[in-house]
Amino acid sequence: MRLQLPNPGLxxxxxxxxxxxxxxxxxxxxxxxxxxxxxTQYMLTCVGFCVGLGNVWRFPYLCQSHGGGAFMIPFLILLxxxxxxxxxxxFAIGQRLRKGSLGVWSTIHPYLAGVGIASMxxxxxxxxxxxxxxxxxxxYLFNSFQETLPWSQCPLNYNLTGLVSECEQSSPVDYFWxxxxxxxxxxxxxxxxxxxxxxxxxxxxxxxxYICIIRGIETTGxxxxxxxxxxxxxxxxxxxxxxxxxGSLSGVVFLFTPNLTELTNPTTWLDAGAQVFYSFSIAFGGxxxxxxxxxxxxxxxxxxxxxxxxxxxxxxxxxTVIYTIIxxxxxxxxxxxxxxxxxxxxxxxxxxxxxxxxxxxxxxxxSLNGTHxxxxxxxxxxxxxxxxxxxxxxxxxxLAFIVFTEAITKMPASPVWSVLFFIMLFCLGLxxxxxxxxxxLVPLQDLGVFPKSWPKESTTGITCVLCCIVxxxxxxxxxxxxxxxxxxxxxxxxLLIIAFCEMVGVVYLYGIDRFNDDxxxxxxxxxxxxxxxxxxxxxxxxxxxxxxxxxxxxxxxTLLYKTWNPESENFPTLEEKPYPAWIYVIIFIxxxxxxxxxxxxxxxxxxxxxxDRKSEQQELKTVSDQMDMNDKAQDGKSxx
Amino acid sequence: xxxLRMLVRILVLLYLAGAPALAQxxxxxxxxxxxxxxxxIKTALGNQAYEWNENEMFLFRATMAFAMRRYxxxxxxxxxxxxxxxxxRRVSFWFVVISPENxxxxxxxxxxxxxxxxxxxxxxxxxxxxxxxxxxLGIYPTLAExxxxxxxxxxxxxxxxxxxxxxxxxxxxxxxxxxKRRKEKGMMxxxxxxxxxxxxxxxxxxxxxxxxNRGFTDDDRFTKL
Numbered sequence: 001m002r003l004q005l006p007n008p009g010l011x012x013x014x015x016x017x018x019x020x021x022x023x024x025x026x027x028x029x030x031x032x033x034x035x036x037x038x039x040t041q042y043m044l045t046c047v048g049f050c051v052g053l054g055n056v057w058r059f060p061y062l063c064q065s066h067g068g069g070a071f072m073i074p075f076l077i078l079l080x081x082x083x084x085x086x087x088x089x090x091f092a093i094g095q096r097l098r099k100g101s102l103g104v105w106s107t108i109h110p111y112l113a114g115v116g117i118a119s120m121x122x123x124x125x126x127x128x129x130x131x132x133x134x135x136x137x138x139x140y141l142f143n144s145f146q147e148t149l150p151w152s153q154c155p156l157n158y159n160l161t162g163l164v165s166e167c168e169q170s171s172p173v174d175y176f177w178x179x180x181x182x183x184x185x186x187x188x189x190x191x192x193x194x195x196x197x198x199x200x201x202x203x204x205x206x207x208x209x210y211i212c213i214i215r216g217i218e219t220t221g222x223x224x225x226x227x228x229x230x231x232x233x234x235x236x237x238x239x240x241x242x243x244x245x246x247g248s249l250s251g252v253v254f255l256f257t258p259n260l261t262e263l264t265n266p267t268t269w270l271d272a273g274a275q276v277f278y279s280f281s282i283a284f285g286g287x288x289x290x291x292x293x294x295x296x297x298x299x300x301x302x303x304x305x306x307x308x309x310x311x312x313x314x315x316x317x318x319x320t321v322i323y324t325i326i327x328x329x330x331x332x333x334x335x336x337x338x339x340x341x342x343x344x345x346x347x348x349x350x351x352x353x354x355x356x357x358x359x360x361x362x363x364x365x366x367s368l369n370g371t372h373x374x375x376x377x378x379x380x381x382x383x384x385x386x387x388x389x390x391x392x393x394x395x396x397x398x399l400a401f402i403v404f405t406e407a408i409t410k411m412p413a414s415p416v417w418s419v420l421f422f423i424m425l426f427c428l429g430l431x432x433x434x435x436x437x438x439x440x441l442v443p444l445q446d447l448g449v450f451p452k453s454w455p456k457e458s459t460t461g462i463t464c465v466l467c468c469i470v471x472x473x474x475x476x477x478x479x480x481x482x483x484x485x486x487x488x489x490x491x492x493x494x495l496l497i498i499a500f501c502e503m504v505g506v507v508y509l510y511g512i513d514r515f516n517d518d519x520x521x522x523x524x525x526x527x528x529x530x531x532x533x534x535x536x537x538x539x540x541x542x543x544x545x546x547x548x549x550x551x552x553x554x555x556x557x558t559l560l561y562k563t564w565n566p567e568s569e570n571f572p573t574l575e576e577k578p579y580p581a582w583i584y585v586i587i588f589i590x591x592x593x594x595x596x597x598x599x600x601x602x603x604x605x606x607x608x609x610x611x612d613r614k615s616e617q618q619e620l621k622t623v624s625d626q627m628d629m630n631d632k633a634q635d636g637k638s639x640x
Numbered sequence: 641x642x643x644l645r646m647l648v649r650i651l652v653l654l655y656l657a658g659a660p661a662l663a664q665x666x667x668x669x670x671x672x673x674x675x676x677x678x679x680x681i682k683t684a685l686g687n688q689a690y691e692w693n694e695n696e697m698f699l700f701r702a703t704m705a706f707a708m709r710r711y712x713x714x715x716x717x718x719x720x721x722x723x724x725x726x727x728x729r730r731v732s733f734w735f736v737v738i739s740p741e742n743x744x745x746x747x748x749x750x751x752x753x754x755x756x757x758x759x760x761x762x763x764x765x766x767x768x769x770x771x772x773x774x775x776x777l778g779i780y781p782t783l784a785e786x787x788x789x790x791x792x793x794x795x796x797x798x799x800x801x802x803x804x805x806x807x808x809x810x811x812x813x814x815x816x817x818x819x820k821r822r823k824e825k826g827m828m829x830x831x832x833x834x835x836x837x838x839x840x841x842x843x844x845x846x847x848x849x850x851x852x853n854r855g856f857t858d859d860d861r862f863t864k865l
Contacts, residue, residue, distance in 0.1 A: 142793075142797040142798050146793045197794075201798070204802050204805065207802060207806065207809070208801075208805055211805055211808050211809050211812070214809065214812055215816070343680075346730060347730065347732075350729060350730040350732060351729065352729040352730060352731070353681070353682040353683065354682050457812075457816060
């Protein structure tokens with residue numbers, strides 16, 4: 001006896017299998033609903049949406065900090081148990097109901113419309129800040145077309161007597177990122193005004209996005225030929241270049257050395273689950289939209305498996321490439337550190353050059369320490385350890401804009417590598433933005449916000465312009481802090497809630513039996529036992545566990561954020577400050593409104609319906625209504 | 641008279657004999673008007689490093705004399721005016737510059753510094769070294785003036801990209817506008833051929849050109865009972 005929640009009227013809301021077949025052959029609505037030109041475009045768009053910046057700058061960090069090669073085990077297990085079923089579910093339901101996310105959930109049950117609205121809000125919030133990251137990437141890209149990269153050396157101060165002090169104390173890459181790019185204020189409360197160069201980059205990021213989505217998937221489908229394939233080409237080029245650099249192999253070895261004790265740590269599994277979930281861009285609504293443009297008999301099961309495999313492979317591949325470069329940078333730093341120490345020893349003790357080398361450094365230091373301990377103490381020699389440099393694991397924007405850019409300045413022909421790297425980041429981000437924007441535009445159309453008579457170009461244009469204007473928050477002096485706020489709270493908890501509701505909605509409200517029949521109709525065979533178990537029990541359970549732990553962690557942690565404050569004591573270490581009180585309101589808006597949209601809409605619809613039913617019941621009491629009803633019954637009989 | 645001449649001669653001889661000794665005492669480590677030089681040949685040249693010997697030292701003194709000549713714009717300085725002492729295996733040593741007119745007087749530190757700074761590039765090149773590997777401790781190399789182009793290069797790239805993007809957007813908008821206008825014009829002209837187009841099935845999403853053969857029309861549709 002399968003658990004099935006009551007769902008009256010479902011049959012009336014969805015197209016039956018026969019109607020779907022007719023739709024397929026007649027193409028009656030060919031003008032209405034867009035279609036993919038070919039399967040390749042669809043696959044590339046989905047791959048582009050799933051493969052994004054997280055594969056490049058989040059996964060390598062997680063891998064290295066959670067036991068290296070051992071992290072593959074929870075990652076792959078959760079990929080199979082959580083990622084693939086969720087993906088297949090979204091593809092199948094979109095292909096079957098042939099609507100965007102809002103339409104799909106309203107169709108399954110009117111009370112579930114909140115899930116679609118929550119998806120739209122989340123996609124909107126993420127689009128706003130994601131394109132700011134694109135603006136940062138474009139800024140670095142524009143600045144890469146110079147012989148000496150601007151972040152390779154500190155600029156001179158005003159009277160040309162020395163280097164700018166802020167840069168001297170930290171490093172040229174830090175200075176370029178925090179001062180010349182972000183012009184960061186020391187506090188989220190000080191907004192620092194709009195930074196004109198970032199406004200220009202933001203406008204250009206939105207303009208490039210607009211030209212790619214101007215006619216919906218008609219233009220997006222062409223753009224993905226470049227944006228989805230170019231990152232792989234660039235990663236391969238970097239791999240070849242990276243492997244020829246000194247110290248790259250030590251980086252890769254460090255990344256993949258397994259530390260199996262990490263598997264007993266629950267945080268490892270939690271992080272793996274969260275990474276799989278966020279990496280697949282589930283619950284944004286974009287994947288449902290994309291698969292609804294497919295033909296009815298497209299093999300969505302195969303697509304889900306292929307895309308999951310590609311996503312997993314890309315994560316591992318990108319991690320390898322990134323760590324060859326990080327290994328090179330760490331070795332370079334280690335060599336500089338040791339070289340500096342050796343020079344100090346030579347200068348202090350007036351030893352001839354070549355007496356102290358990297359190989360006999362330790363022995364010489366020991367013997368000198370024995371003979372002149374006070375002198376050695378006074379020198380303050382730095383300890384140089386390669387592993388420390390390697391485990392300076394950075395993630396996120398720090399990896400791309402600080403660590404990697406520094407490594408690039410040490411490679412010969414730096415501008416070429418810089419241009420390639422930032423073009424790759426731009427393509428990765430742009431292809432993800434296509435999915436994000438799709439998750440915003442289609443629900444807006446379904447809600448009827450724009451009149452139907454308006455052409456597609458204007459609706460996308462207005463959306464882009466409005467998002468660009470709201471996105472100006474992120475190009476102020478304090479923009480970086482706002483961005484991490486949006487990232488931590490807007491893009492995490494609501495998605496988990498939405499995904500859980502999706503699974504429960506499809507399996508228990510739509511009905512797993514009906515869903516199985518639909519899939520059999522679409523691809524020719526019923527989904528096997530693996531899908532049944534994962535859809536009905538395993539995946540919802542995993543989602544629930546991750547959500548509970550995530551929620552508890554977020555709620556109990558003290559809200560601190562890291563700031564760049566040249567006046568702080570430990571400069572250049574980022575200073576941790578607590579958020580001001582009014583930020584809590586913002587956090588509630590970011591995380592609370594989409595999450596509450598789910599039960600809120602259900603409640604709203606329930607009350608609305610009760611009101612409608614009451615007014616209906618009042619009408620039926622008059623005689624004329626009764627007579628009309630009889631007539632209607634007669635008509636019905638003659639038609640059958 | 642003869643006694644006086646003898647005395648003067650003895651004094652001159654003594655002076656000449658003692659001058660080098662006097663000069664040596666002028667050069668001392670941490671001398672107030674002296675500078676310490678540190679040379680790192682192996683760091684700079686690796687395999688092609690040459691050995692530091694007396695000849696190289698001679699070249700150094702000659703280069704310093706050249707620097708003093710250039711600074712004061714005279715031709716009075718010579719190799720003898722540069723005195724070197726306290727050479728170590730590191731290859732570091734102290735030097736002082738004595739005035740050519742008065743061998744007991746040392747040239748002040750500030751002047752030596754200015755002279756070295758002025759000819760630093762030439763001194764470095766004489767030894768195939770750089771500011772970092774031929775160090776004058778206490779004299780900091782002047783920093784190179786940064787090249788400031790009139791328009792920042794990023795602005796140029798930005799202009800190119802944004803120009804191309806806007807041109808593309810306008811092209812696409814214009815083309816879709818033209819398409820719409822053509823469709824509208826087509827609809828108005830074929831007002832009488834409405835029936836034709838209704839009967840023209842849309843097969844496989846492609847509008848068939850050409851007129852549907854009425855011989856095979858489904859007439860039943862138009863006869864109303």
